[in-house]
Amino acid sequence: MTTTAATPAERTRTADDLVVDVRGLVVAYGSFRAVDGVDLDVRRGEVFALLGTNGAGKTSTLEALQGFRPRAAGQVDVLGEDPKVSTRRIRAASGVMVQEAGFVPEATPVSALQLWASLSSRVDDVDAVLERVGLAHRRGVLVKDLSGGERRRLDLALAVWGAPDLIVLDEPTAGLDPESRATLWGLVRELRDGGTTVLMTTHHLEEAEQLADRVAIMHRGRIAVRGTLAEVLDQRPARITAVRRLAGRPDEQVDVRTHDLQGDLLTLLLDAQRTGAELHRLRATPASLDEVFHSVVRSTPEPSTAEEASR
Amino acid sequence: MSTLTTNARQRRTVTPAQRVLRLARFETQMLVKQRTTLLTLLSGPLAILFLVSVTPGGSPEALAALIGMGVVVVMAVTSHLAAVMLTVNRREAQVLKRLRTSELSSGELVAGMYLPLVVVGVVEAFAVLAVVVGRGGPLPDALGWAPWLAGVAIASVGFVAAGAAIAGMAGNAEKANWAAVPLLFLIAAAANMLTVPVLPEAMRQVLLLVPFTSAVDLLARTSSAGVGLVELPVVAGVVSPVLVDLALLLAWTAVSVWLARRLWRWEPRG
Structure with missing residues (x-):
């Protein structure tokens, strides 16, 4: 699997559309580099999913984008500003759903949102936002009495407040039930349709497949693969499976990995027609994100102790 | 690169002062709902006010x-x-984050976050003053009000900062409470x-160096009774004992703020 970076041509073509532009980002904890030279670009109006295993460096990357995490090296632009310098201006234009953050236990969804509204330069309607995230019926319940999923919905309500230009969602569906997940997915699509750019991290591949216009797979602090979903999936071969049955002969298992799905499928069908064979349980499937993801993880060797220490 | 005005959505201006006051208002509402903190804010002062009201005072100097x-x-x-409690609770519940x-x-x-506590400290100072004055104690004189108020305000900020510093050292609410006790007893005893x-004069001068204790001398000295508890030099007729008390109070407040900043954590201790 190849590590990819935006080409100069690609960068020139999209420079005016970049909402997030990261070059050579390094975030280090002591001698350990949690993020090790990451290039990232998120274009206006797209949903970009940063995938990776736990500890891949996704959250550290997002924290550097928000100015929370000092960077050891690299250049970061968010909405045209450096988060180290223009933290306030970036926050005024972006909404953030962090992976783990709490509320005052004595607050209610409505009082938490009213506080947020009073602090924000973005304008919105408390009742409408609670309705959008499906918390209207729980508006007066103490936060400490909300379920985990309901608290995540409240997280989301704060992030989408006032329809920011950029929304950063860190593992947004972690711990959510299917209904809450569907609500969130719907909201993300709605936001994108309204022109909001969404940068999300997830290790749920299905989520990325459902929502993302482009994805990047991060592993051991580096971006291993990135592109549109189709581009990423094209990096792994598609698969054709079948049972080939010919009179008087034992069944033959067909299992073909191919980068030319259409051509090889046609060849298989023509061969069957020519020989009079029957193809049972014929399946032709493109590579899944799951396969690409596992391929990235498998193809990256475990660092030696010395390497780990030097990182 | 897109700009911060990409989306033509409704925006308004919120000033820093408005943000501080709005968060302070929210924290005040939450303090009222937090029974443990409310109990701390009310029971301690009420007990001390009771003790002050029954402590034999006698002379105006003693009441000052x-x-x-x-x-x-x-x-x-x-x-x-x-x-201490507010800081640990907010941090451990990841509210700060x-x-x-x-x-x-x-x-x-x-x-x-801390403004309500600073205000509570000032209000409680006035409650103590009112109780003692009600027993015939002295009010600050015309020249004494300004340093009296300055002393109360600085001490209130200093105590809150010291609480934040101690919270920075403690991993949870229980440990934070235990960590707060030694300083509390030291200050109360001094x-x-x-x-x-x-008490011998030399010991008084040592006690004056205990964190925030100079406020005791300052508040006594700025009352109309006008007598300090410790003999302090008047340097060249300019640096009065009141300024020495204020300087000590400011120094401990600055140390507390410095420690609080140094030990501050936005997220729970791992």
């Missing part, structure tokens, strides 16, 4: 000393302890001893 001691002890058991993603700057967040008439 009682004001100083009462104010410092009340602040130590309320502003200080409440700041959440608020950092808002448009509040770090300074505004801290100011808004403040009390300073009002004991028979």
